[in-house]
Amino acid sequence: MAAEVEMKPENLVYAKPRLITDKTMHYCPGCSHGVVHKLVAEVIDEMGLEHDAIGISPVGCAVLAYDYIDIDWVESAHGRATTLATAIKRLRPDKMVFTYQGDGDLAAIGTGETIHAGNRGENITIIFINNAIYGMTGGQMAPTTLVGMKTATTPYGRDTHLNGYPYKIGEVMSLLDGVCYVTRQSVHTPAAVRKAKKAIRKAFENSMAGRGLSLVEIVATCNSGWKLSPVEANRWMEEHMMEFYPLGDLKDTEKK
Amino acid sequence: MIKEEIIIAGFGGQGVLSMGKILAYSGVMQGLEVSWMPSYGPEMRGGTANVTVILSDRPISSPISHDFDTAIILNQQSMDKFEPMVKPGGVLIYDPNGITRTPERQDIQVYSIDATAEAARSGNMRVFNTMILGGYLKVKPILTFDYVIAGLAKSLPERLHKLLPANEAAIRQGMELIRPR
Amino acid sequence: MxxxxxxxxxxxxxxxxxxxxxxxxxxxxxxxxxxxxxxxxxxxxxxxxxxxxxxxxxxxxxxxxxxxxxxxxxxxxxxxxxxxxxxxxxxxxxxxxxxxxxxxxxxxxxxxxxxxxxxxxxxxxxxxxxxxxxxxxxxxxxxxxxxxxxxxxxxxxxxxxxxxxxxxxxxxxxxxxxxxxxxxxxxxxxxxxEQIAAQSSSWAVYGKPETRTRNIVTSLELEADRQEKVNLKLIEKYRRVAAEEVRYETSLCEDADYVLVAYGSSARICAKVVEMAREEGHKVGLLRPITLYPFPTKAIRELADRVKGFLSVEMNAGQMVEDVRLAAEHCAPVAHYGRMGGVVHSPSEVYEALKREFINQ
Missing domain, CATH: 3.40.50.970 (Thiamin diphosphate (ThDP)-binding fold, Pyr/PP domains)
Structure with missing residues (x-):
């Protein structure tokens, strides 16, 4: 048996972010949530916001986000995260308040709350995981489910006559005067991860500067719900999701 | 012992609620217990409006009453509804304008006050309700005149205090105008 | 001031x-x-x-x-x-x-x-x-x-x-x-x-300071056993509330044959009913729950031993009356009166109901 090798600091190329807890994550292997959690934790730490960040977790797979990032958290009822964030930010304007929501939470049951928080120009950030499916309840149709996509409640594929069309809430939010920044990112390649992290940082900075609401949409995989291997899921996302949900900034009032 | 339960009823826009407010404020100025309970149903939006005002020198139990010491009636619907709710021996005051059926009860004291016509003649319809109030104060001298003037000032926002002299005059005019049946 | x-x-x-x-x-x-x-x-x-x-x-x-x-x-x-x-x-x-x-x-x-x-x-x-x-x-x-x-x-x-x-x-x-x-x-x-941090630091969320570990406000438990513990804790709290926070008011209940039970505006109306009934020589009192939860169960139970009846007066089809009945434990009859739909009952209507249900029986 090999002797235990002591890791020299100069050889350390990667470590778990300081604000990620030791709790074992419940996310499926291949899921995007873990990467996005890591980015949120890193940005909070790098911005020195450990003591000033308040997160709102949703109902959905990320309901337990509070178990993994070592900051103060409130767990919201389904879809209402932005109303909690509204009150918290208005009562504690010195704090950095963000919600972390999935497509069902943000764009189905919480559409009204999301749009009105944006319309009021609340100085909060929404991290929006769009994987086009309900993960937690077992793979049902989300508002963002692509046409033809099979889910537990669209077993023959999403039929527009029956189920309507996939919903681009990022684009909808970008129309609102109270929203300062909407961007669509992904975390399926190292380069994408770096860009997503920059976007999250920019959003948090907007919130602290009082510029209005920022929305960072992450086009993500749900390989369990999609019934694909992690690698296949990434490929499928590139081929199908990104065609309908193209990456890039949808709105940035700072960029003139 | 003072215990006066009053219903004021008419069309929305006739100043029914504000007349009640003046009475209530006057009662407070005089050191009485008061309650002011408006109708706030759909009738508020263009139909009939009414308010129950209770003045008492003891704590008021029910702010709701169906047996009034005094009814001030300003339209026919209210006449039909509230004439039967005046206590025997109580007072009913009405403005004959728009009344098609005059009060029929013989066990109550009925007074009429031609305030609509008088206010129209004077060219200031806005003092119509204080004129009626004057008539009431003449018949039921529970509230003293000075407290009523103080209550009037309290019930009006300050930007409308320029209207106080006209209203005071209208109260005096109403006192002259009221007639027994 | x-x-x-x-x-x-x-x-x-x-x-x-x-x-x-x-x-x-x-x-x-x-x-x-x-x-x-x-x-x-x-x-x-x-x-x-x-x-x-x-x-x-x-x-x-x-x-x-x-x-x-x-x-x-x-x-x-x-x-x-x-x-x-x-x-x-x-x-x-x-x-x-x-x-x-x-x-x-x-x-x-x-x-x-x-x-x-x-x-x-x-x-x-x-x-x-x-x-x-x-x-x-x-x-x-x-x-x-x-x-x-x-x-x-x-x-x-x-x-x-x-x-x-x-x-x-x-x-x-x-x-x-x-x-x-x-x-x-x-x-x-x-x-x-600072006051909030001092008094609510064990649970409130305001950005985790260096002086404490993070707080999480949630109503979620994944394990049934743990949720049951939460339930037991809540029930224990409700017991304390019931033991310490019952508030009610009685008027003229000492010698009352009949007690009206009413809250809010209905209790105001009933206060007048008591006046009307007493004027006519009927011994009527009023119990007004001020806390509806916790409910003044004990006070009603005690009265139930010596009154001839309770009339629960509420502007509804009969809701609090169920709690009055449970409290009275069949030691005194309990009836209900109330107008509904936005109609406010008058003192005389309530008095008539009291006569009909009890006094004239």
């Missing part, structure tokens, strides 16, 4: 909120209580005390804003009327589950459905027996005057923070819309962030 004013029940809720050092009010307009939000907007407390006032996009949003604000350890409240309270029931369940303090005012109106906008007491079950899902209780206060409408905002916050539980002030259109004299107490300063 104390002041005596002539004000509407709704208006004094706004005054009370500002004067008790409330940090935030979140509401949505609905008749017959819109004056609460309107008065607050007129008062602009954000320029004086720093209180936040926000018109939400719905009652659902308003109660969840309350949830967020309460999670920060702040004094927050909302108000609505029956249909709006129905929309808030989800949030109330979450607030109770997460053990968050807040005050919710219901100026109730006729139902079910859109119902009417006139006064009603048909939300007793909703307020006292749940409304939302799960085993929980609100502490429910029933004001019967404009003064109590004012006082109970203060009392409500006191109880909410003592027990970390939502408090409902169950009022109705009569109390909300009527004007009476009210004594407005001297304003109390809002809590500073």
């Amino acid at each position: 104390e002041e005596v004013k002539l004000m509407k029940g709704n208006e004094v809720v706004a005054e009370a909120a500002v004067r008790c050092g409330c940090d935030g009010y979140f509401g949505y307009p609905i008749t017959p209580q819109s004056e609460i939000l309107e008065t607050l907007m007129q008062m602009r407390p954000w320029e004086t005390t720093g209180m936040v006032v926000l018109q939400a996009e719905s009652e659902v949003a308003a109660i969840n804003m309350v949830y967020g604000g309460a999670a920060c350890g702040k004094k927050v409240m909302t108000s609505s009327s029956s249909p709006g309270i129905s929309l808030m029931c989800e949030g109330l369940s979450y607030l109770a589950g997460a053990e968050l303090p807040c005050v919710v005012v219901n100026v109730s109106r006729g139902g079910p459905g859109l119902g009417t906008i006139q006064p009603s007491q048909a939300d007793y079950f909703q307020a006292v027996k749940g409304g939302g899902h799960g085993d929980y209780h609100l502490i429910v206060l029933a004001p019967n005057s404009v003064q109590e409408m004012y006082d109970f905002v203060f009392l409500g916050f006191e109880l909410a923070f003592r027990y970390l539980n939502p408090v409902m002030i169950l009022s109705d259109g009569v109390i909300g819309q009527m004007m009476e004299k009210v004594v407005l107490s001297a304003p109390v300063a809002r809590w500073t962030d």
